[in-house]
Amino acid sequence: MNRRSFYRAPEGERRHELIEATLDCISEFGLKGATVRQIALRAGVTAGLVRHYFVSKDQMVAEAYRAVIASLTEKAANVEGDPATRLRDFIAINLTEPVADSRSISLWAAFISQVRVDPVLAEIHRDGYLAFRNVLQALLADFLAANGRPAGPEECRRYAIAINGLVDGLWVEGCLAGDLFREGELVSIAMASVEALLGLPIKKTENK
Amino acid sequence: MNRRSFYRAPEGERRHELIEATLDCISEFGLKGATVRQIALRAGVTAGLVRHYFVSKDQMVAEAYRAVIASLTEKAANVEGDPATRLRDFIAINLTEPVADSRSISLWAAFISQVRVDPVLAEIHRDGYLAFRNVLQALLADFLAANGRPAGPEECRRYAIAINGLVDGLWVEGCLAGDLFREGELVSIAMASVEALLGLPIKKTENK
DNA sequence: ATGGCTATTATACGCTTGAATAATAGGGAC
DNA sequence: GTCCCTATTATTCAAGCGTATAATAGCCAT
Numbered sequence: 160m161n162r163r164s165f166y167r168a169p170e171g172e173r174r175h176e177l178i179e180a181t182l183d184c185i186s187e188f189g190l191k192g193a194t195v196r197q198i199a200l201r202a203g204v205t206a207g208l209v210r211h212y213f214v215s216k217d218q219m220v221a222e223a224y225r226a227v228i229a230s231l232t233e234k235a236a237n238v239e240g241d242p243a244t245r246l247r248d249f250i251a252i253n254l255t256e257p258v259a260d261s262r263s264i265s266l267w268a269a270f271i272s273q274v275r276v277d278p279v280l281a282e283i284h285r286d287g288y289l290a291f292r293n294v295l296q297a298l299l300a301d302f303l304a305a306n307g308r309p310a311g312p313e314e315c316r317r318y319a320i321a322i323n324g325l326v327d328g329l330w331v332e333g334c335l336a337g338d339l340f341r342e343g344e345l346v347s348i349a350m351a352s353v354e355a356l357l358g359l360p361i362k363k364t365e366n367k
Numbered sequence: 368m369n370r371r372s373f374y375r376a377p378e379g380e381r382r383h384e385l386i387e388a389t390l391d392c393i394s395e396f397g398l399k400g401a402t403v404r405q406i407a408l409r410a411g412v413t414a415g416l417v418r419h420y421f422v423s424k425d426q427m428v429a430e431a432y433r434a435v436i437a438s439l440t441e442k443a444a445n446v447e448g449d450p451a452t453r454l455r456d457f458i459a460i461n462l463t464e465p466v467a468d469s470r471s472i473s474l475w476a477a478f479i480s481q482v483r484v485d486p487v488l489a490e491i492h493r494d495g496y497l498a499f500r501n502v503l504q505a506l507l508a509d510f511l512a513a514n515g516r517p518a519g520p521e522e523c524r525r526y527a528i529a530i531n532g533l534v535d536g537l538w539v540e541g542c543l544a545g546d547l548f549r550e551g552e553l554v555s556i557a558m559a560s561v562e563a564l565l566g567l568p569i570k571k572t573e574n575k
Numbered sequence: 576a577t578g579g580c581t582a583t584t585a586t587a588c589g590c591t592t593g594a595a596t597a598a599t600a601g602g603g604a605c
Numbered sequence: 606g607t608c609c610c611t612a613t614t615a616t617t618c619a620a621g622c623g624t625a626t627a628a629t630a631g632c633c634a635t
Contacts, residue, residue, distance in 0.1 A: 163600095165614075170612090186483065189481050190397065196592080196593095206594095207615075211612065261483055265480055266480075268480035269476075272397055272474075272477035275470075321533070321557075323536065324540055332531065348529050351525075352564055371584060375630085404623095412583075414584095415586090415625090418625080578633105578635085579634090588623105588624085589623100590621105591620105591623100595616100595619105597614105598614080598615075600612090602611100602612105603609095605607090
């Protein structure tokens with residue numbers, strides 16, 4: 160008796176809540192501090208429920224990682240407009256919130272640190288990385304073609320590797336020490352750098 | 368009786384062994400798997416000894432992080448020769464072993480993921496990052512001056528942020544998926560990218 | 576050689592962990 | 606309404622955690 164009352168949630172909703180709670184805990188307390196009990200507390204349920212939705216805590220964490228990768232990727236992949244606009248937006252999206260914030264990099268780093276330990280996470284990571292880079296590579300191919308500098312796959316690959324590195328590196332810098340930079344400074348540096356790398360302007364221009 | 372025989376090590380040596388064992392365990396099993404017992408096993412001692420050298424496991428981990436930062440930084444900071452050579456070496460060192468390998472990034476990520484959790488680690492990180500970037504910034508200032516393009520602190524800062532991001536990003540890419548790149552490919556891409564960013568050649572030339 | 580200091584081992588303790596189980600409450604079908 | 610299914614709570618368990626304490630072995634000074 161005196162048992163706590165509760166809301167009986169639809170499966171998808173509850174799973175989503177649990178995954179979000181998992182990510183909250185990992186970002187706030189680290190992988191070590193993200194215990195089943197802490198996660199359940201955050202999700203507003205009791206610990207036993209986790210095992211009703213996931214076969215193990217590890218599986219729940221892996222699914223949470225998929226969610227992180229997806230959220231970091233999807234925003235950047237959905238840019239629209241002409242090639243120059245898409246390229247600019249791609250850069251800006253990745254270097255401003257919500258993609259660039261301390262929660263994101265905490266999660267990213269927590270999972271990266273497990274890539275050597277857990278082959279499941281390693282595979283999730285590799286898939287996400289290649290997908291991300293391929294989006295960028297296609298974007299660069301379009302942009303170069305539209306600006307009278309069509310490039311073969313090999314050249315695009317090298318550009319994609321370099322610009323991906325640049326954007327990722329600036330993303331890390333911004334996430335970890337955003338206060339060391341002025342508002343919009345990283346985006347501005349990234350834009351100028353990409354222009355220098357490609358040897359082409361990507362600024363918005365009235366050339367219609 | 369029947370107590371295990373042991374070697375009575377000098378303090379510095381034993382501390383160093385314990386810290387190395389800590390790093391080995393973190394890189395192989397993650398922060399979660401780096402337990403006092405596992406670390407002691409790796410170091411060839413029993414668990415109790417840890418507390419003889421460190422006031423807590425957390426303190427030992429923090430010192431281990433300092434060691435990581437130092438090893439990632441010192442090699443890059445000790446480049447010698449004329450400015451162009453130093454710049455080239457700086458890039459090459461950071462993108463080849465032993466700085467660029469999967470163990471390094473596992474350790475780096477494990478600690479980064481704790482920056483939000485543990486203020487001590489956060490401070491260690493920030494100090495290391497700024498030191499690293501300042502080395503690069505000084506290096507760029509020298510290089511630009513030596514090539515007839517002297518630049519003020521603000522311009523050097525922007526270049527340092529961009530190139531630091533580029534090198535860090537390529538470092539991450541290489542550490543996590545070295546097999547996706549050809550031998551020396553990342554270094555080659557980095558060299559070409561830095562030349563494009565600065566608008567100056569950094570290749571070895573016979574211009575004496 | 577031997578006495579004394581301490582680095583090291585060995586063992587135990589209290590706590591937290593992920594997981595398993597049993598009891599119960601929510602809510603749709605009828 | 607009442608029955609039935611199952612999502613959820615409550616409780617328990619063994620294992621592993623970091624730490625504390627006491628016994629002991631290595632080794633230097635004498």
